[in-house]
Amino acid sequence: MRMCLGCQEMKPKRELIRVVKNKENEISIDFTGKKPGRGAYICRNLACFEKARKGKRLERAFEAPISEEIYEALHKQLEEDNGQ
Known part of the structure; x- marks a missing residue:
């Protein structure tokens, strides 16, 4: 079980996307x-992603800035996952 940075809920690791x-x-x-x-983990949900991005939760988890390319790749993957 891992915690999503967006919704702060504990979920099985396989249900989440890992950023390393x-x-x-x-x-x-x-x-x-x-x-x-x-x-660090984020649900496969656009709302959780947006909440984590807005609150800079990835930056805090890694104590480092996150590039725009990472955010764009995550957003694209989540759109694909939710489009199915």
Whole structure:
């Protein structure tokens, strides 16, 4: 069980998207859930994503700025997931 940064609910890891920061301080999206590094999780829900983005919860979780490319990739993935 992991906590979503948007809704703050505990959910099974497989239901969430993992964002990871590795030792080189590079932040990326981990769709497999197996990349090494510190992870933060977001529901596959656009409302949770927007809440986490607005509150800068990813930045706080990683203590680092998040690039616009990461936010765009997450948004695109969530749109695809919710479109199915």
